[in-house]
Amino acid sequence: MVDIRSGASEAIPLAEVEDVELYHPKSWWTHYVFSQDAKIIAIQYSMTAIAIGMVALVLSWLMRLQLGFPGYFDFIDADHYYQFITMHGMIMVIYLLTALFLGGFGNYLIPLMIGARDMVFPYANMLSYWLYLLAVLVLVSGFFLPGGPTGAGWTLYPPQAILSGTPGGQDWGILVMLFSLILFIIGFTMGGLNYVVTVLQARARGMTLMRMPLTIWGIFTATVMALLAFPALFVACVMMLFDRLLGTSFFMPAIVEMGQQLQQSGGSPILFQHLFWFFGHPEVYIVALPAFGIVSDLISTHARKNIFGYRMMVWAIVIIGALSFVVWAHHMYVSGMNPKFGFFFATTTLIIAVPTAIKVYNWVLTLWRGDIHLTLPMLFALAFIVTFVNGGLTGLFLGNVVVDVPLSDTMFVVAHFHMVMGVAPIMVVFGAIYHWYPKITGRMLNEAMGQIHFWVTFLGAYLIFFPMHYLGLLGIPRRYHELGETAFIPESAHTLNMFISVMALIVGAAQILFLFNLAWSLKRGKPSGGNPWRATTLEWQTPQTPPAHGNWGNELPVVYRWAYDYSVPGAAEDFIPQNQPGLGMPTREHAS
Amino acid sequence: MAVVLILVILAVGSVVFHLLSPWWWTPIASNWSYIDNTITITFWITGFVFVAVVLFVAYCVLRFRHRPGNRAAYEPENKKLEVWLASVTAVGVAAMLAPGLFVWNQFVTVPADATEVEVVGQQWLWSFRLPGADAKLGTSESRAIGDGNALGVNTSDPNGLDDIIIEGGELHLPVGKPVKMLLRSIDVLHDFYVPEFRAKMDMVPGSVTYFWFTPTRTGSFEVLCAELCGTGHPQMRGTVVVDTEADYQTWLQEQQTFTQLLAASKEQQQTAIASSASSTK
Numbered sequence: 001m002v003d004i005r006s007g008a009s010e011a012i013p014l015a016e017v018e019d020v021e022l023y024h025p026k027s028w029w030t031h032y033v034f035s036q037d038a039k040i041i042a043i044q045y046s047m048t049a050i051a052i053g054m055v056a057l058v059l060s061w062l063m064r065l066q067l068g069f070p071g072y073f074d075f076i077d078a079d080h081y082y083q084f085i086t087m088h089g090m091i092m093v094i095y096l097l098t099a100l101f102l103g104g105f106g107n108y109l110i111p112l113m114i115g116a117r118d119m120v121f122p123y124a125n126m127l128s129y130w131l132y133l134l135a136v137l138v139l140v141s142g143f144f145l146p147g148g149p150t151g152a153g154w155t156l157y158p159p160q161a162i163l164s165g166t167p168g169g170q171d172w173g174i175l176v177m178l179f180s181l182i183l184f185i186i187g188f189t190m191g192g193l194n195y196v197v198t199v200l201q202a203r204a205r206g207m208t209l210m211r212m213p214l215t216i217w218g219i220f221t222a223t224v225m226a227l228l229a230f231p232a233l234f235v236a237c238v239m240m241l242f243d244r245l246l247g248t249s250f251f252m253p254a255i256v257e258m259g260q261q262l263q264q265s266g267g268s269p270i271l272f273q274h275l276f277w278f279f280g281h282p283e284v285y286i287v288a289l290p291a292f293g294i295v296s297d298l299i300s301t302h303a304r305k306n307i308f309g310y311r312m313m314v315w316a317i318v319i320i321g322a323l324s325f326v327v328w329a330h331h332m333y334v335s336g337m338n339p340k341f342g343f344f345f346a347t348t349t350l351i352i353a354v355p356t357a358i359k360v361y362n363w364v365l366t367l368w369r370g371d372i373h374l375t376l377p378m379l380f381a382l383a384f385i386v387t388f389v390n391g392g393l394t395g396l397f398l399g400n401v402v403v404d405v406p407l408s409d410t411m412f413v414v415a416h417f418h419m420v421m422g423v424a425p426i427m428v429v430f431g432a433i434y435h436w437y438p439k440i441t442g443r444m445l446n447e448a449m450g451q452i453h454f455w456v457t458f459l460g461a462y463l464i465f466f467p468m469h470y471l472g473l474l475g476i477p478r479r480y481h482e483l484g485e486t487a488f489i490p491e492s493a494h495t496l497n498m499f500i501s502v503m504a505l506i507v508g509a510a511q512i513l514f515l516f517n518l519a520w521s522l523k524r525g526k527p528s529g530g531n532p533w534r535a536t537t538l539e540w541q542t543p544q545t546p547p548a549h550g551n552w553g554n555e556l557p558v559v560y561r562w563a564y565d566y567s568v569p570g571a572a573e574d575f576i577p578q579n580q581p582g583l584g585m586p587t588r589e590h591a592s
Numbered sequence: 593m594a595v596v597l598i599l600v601i602l603a604v605g606s607v608v609f610h611l612l613s614p615w616w617w618t619p620i621a622s623n624w625s626y627i628d629n630t631i632t633i634t635f636w637i638t639g640f641v642f643v644a645v646v647l648f649v650a651y652c653v654l655r656f657r658h659r660p661g662n663r664a665a666y667e668p669e670n671k672k673l674e675v676w677l678a679s680v681t682a683v684g685v686a687a688m689l690a691p692g693l694f695v696w697n698q699f700v701t702v703p704a705d706a707t708e709v710e711v712v713g714q715q716w717l718w719s720f721r722l723p724g725a726d727a728k729l730g731t732s733e734s735r736a737i738g739d740g741n742a743l744g745v746n747t748s749d750p751n752g753l754d755d756i757i758i759e760g761g762e763l764h765l766p767v768g769k770p771v772k773m774l775l776r777s778i779d780v781l782h783d784f785y786v787p788e789f790r791a792k793m794d795m796v797p798g799s800v801t802y803f804w805f806t807p808t809r810t811g812s813f814e815v816l817c818a819e820l821c822g823t824g825h826p827q828m829r830g831t832v833v834v835d836t837e838a839d840y841q842t843w844l845q846e847q848q849t850f851t852q853l854l855a856a857s858k859e860q861q862q863t864a865i866a867s868s869a870s871s872t873k
Contacts, residue, residue, distance in 0.1 A: 078823045078824070078825075078826075079823055082820070082823065082825075151823075152820070153820045157781055157819075157820070159779070159780050159781070159797060160780035160781060160820070160821055160822055163779070163780060163822075165715045165779070165780065165821070165822030165823060165824070166780075166822045166823070167823065169822075253734075253797045253798025253799075254734045254735055254797075254798065255734065255778070255779050255780075255797050255798075256714075256734055256737045256744075256778045256779060257715075257779050257780075258715065258779075261734075261735065261737070266798075267798070268798065268799075269781060269796055269797065269798065270796060270799075303656075303664060304658075304663070304664045305664035305665065305666075306666065306667075306668050308667070308668070308669070308670075309668075309669050309670070309674050310668060310669070311669070312669070312674055334783065334792055334793050334794055335794045335796070336775070336793060336794040336795070336796040336799065336801035339696075339699070339700040340700060342696050342700070343693055343696065343697075346689065346692060346693060346696070347689065347693070350685050350688065350689045351685070353681070353685050354678060354681050354682050354685060357677075357678075357681040358674070358677065358678055358681070360645065361674075361677045362674075364645060364648055364649055364652065365673075367649060367652035367653070367656065368652055368656070369656060369664060369665035369667070370652070370656050370664045370665075371656065371658050371662045371663055371664040372652065372653055372656050372657045372658055373657075373658045374595060374653070374657060374658070379595070382595070382599070382649060382653070385645070385649055386599070386602065386646055386649070389641070389642055389645050389646070390606075390642060393638035393641060393642055394638070396634060396637075396638055396685070396688060397631065397634050397638075400630065400634065400688055400689060400692035401692060401693070401696045402626075402627055402630060402692050402693075402695040402696040402699055403627065403630050403631050403634060403692060405624075405627060405699070405790065405791055405792060406617070406624075406627055406631075406787070406790040406791075406792070407631075408792070408818075409783060409785070409792070409818040409819060410818075459598070459602075462602065466606060466609070467609065467613075467615075470609075470613050470615035470616070471615055473615065473616060473617055474615045474616065474617060474618070474787075475617065475618055475787030477785065477816055477817075477818045477826075479820040479825065480825065480826040481826060482826055483826070484826060484827070486814060486816075487814055488618045488787055488788070488814065490614070490615075492614050492615070493615060496615065564668070566664060566666075567663050567664035567665070567666055568666055569666055574663060574664070
């Protein structure tokens, strides 16, 4: 068997590495605002994403108030409800999760974890953030323009998305949504090319691909996927803009709308759905793969044990990434496409379950015979395993074409995707923030507040979304702003809706505590030192904490081993940093 | 310890919730009990995996949580175990996929004796069209939609003239006879959804989609729209009544044909013109 530690004892001659030329900031503006330092850009991305995420949180409160207590809140009428769900969905998937995982964690962690001084194109990296901010502002402008934001659902299906029966369809709403997405994609492409080239070209000496931490593998693969998937959304947005503004017929067949014969004819609404989901399904994994990678590192570090089956984990990430491009139409089993597609897409979809299951096995097998420290990052990692397994398994219902028929477009789908791509990745986001906050600020987050935040969020979210599956099983459709008098819906379903809404308010409130903790600990948190978790990866070995511009002082690190040398038999400590040559025993250092 | 306890409660509690939940699927009224069976198989397999994984995690936390002096084992890989787990997973996945595809094959294979029934969706109303005495539906064309022809039936197609048209009313179906639902929309996407029938399908303007089923019990069932179609989406309701053959025939006799509807609308127009003419005099 190949030694997957890639020759921990093999010597790599020290290289003479000069300081690469970086644009060093000369003023406060170029240091903190128009910064080209990936770490500052990461913080800008993250804070913008969290800010817009709070908007999405408030929107979710409003829609839950309507669902739990229909009729009590006059200002939430049907139009508003549909605008809220649309904006909530779009913000969470694109402007929060994608931006946070790739723009936030990607920017902060890629250069540090692979031993680079910065991204390879710092200027494009800066532009990427400012385009993202612009996209967010354009998106938010929808709330203030006549007609309000679009209420077409985050899937923006035409023809309704651009017709008058949908909020924002004939006003500004759909236009600013499409413009905002186009800006986001342009901005992301600048950042994404940066992440890919940096990982491929700027790794420290000795950092072979198969020595990279899984966090980097996850972010790298997700970025490659995003670069391939977002163009499909881009063209779909451009075509829909043409249909709406120029009267073309890409997605518009001959339609009689509210008694009026429209001019367009010959277009195909299903074409849009194919383009949308050709992006939309990989998008699920664009969010999930960074989470997979990060959670692997959290589990390994806090269980003081190497990740089990590292090579299998890498290949699983790559295979999942590749397969996710041939499953998109499982979102369209009842869309009216040729039903025979169902055979193919159900098969590919269920095949993806195998590499995904392998990842789950390897996470729990990493816990086996570990030395589990129940730190906050570890607690969030455990919560991720529970919620991801739950949400992943309900995916086997929806992916299995015939089972999907009764469940599609019901609350079961809502429960499934929230559990698997909402709750689970967000658990990882929290775990990652508790884990890396000390590196970013030099201080630990407050433990007591963190414990409350963890338990309320984890258990609350489970209590929201687990019972919700059963409302879908009962047959309650999604995207109903009120259920009305429906014979098959018993009174008890309304009671359950009320319970879910109350839980949603509580879980939301816990996030305010988390934001408070972020601010409070900045000044008052316990000083952390450079490597509080006694972790092996390079970002914990920087000469300063927080790392200075250029990351590594005068000399770039040299990598001698994989990222998972925890509890190595015979080593002095229960971890060996990647840039340490020997086992850390005084007598044997440099011996090999 | 709290973590272990909560994980165990979560796993056991989820199973108990599943078994005791009053929120369960509606009593079935079609031939698609195969679908229900596939869901049941899937629940068993996935439920077992979920409980096993969560309990395993709980056990690990209990047994291997940090105590002073502990050190983790060092085991980077275990090929045998990894291959074994992957194989068991593949078998489990196949056990769910195989019955799924088998039933899907039935779902997409419409029986030759199925009667065609057309459902037309528009914001926010259901209409229906049944073949008349010739047992054939006439062709349709959205450009033909106009006064007296709300569904756009081709006036030049003789097959369409005897079609029975129900605008915004109830659809009746005879029990025990397979029907092929032809789905058409004249404006935006809709989805014809009757929970008790289990089957549903989007309606797409510009094309005709379909599904088939056999109603297996009489009764009145609510039609919902399952594809967000604008502000009135939740209010887009209709009714399907499954009748005995005799009741069905009685109902059928009371319905209007396309020809009758066209004539009625022409008459209405003429009286309207006449009355406006007389009022101006």
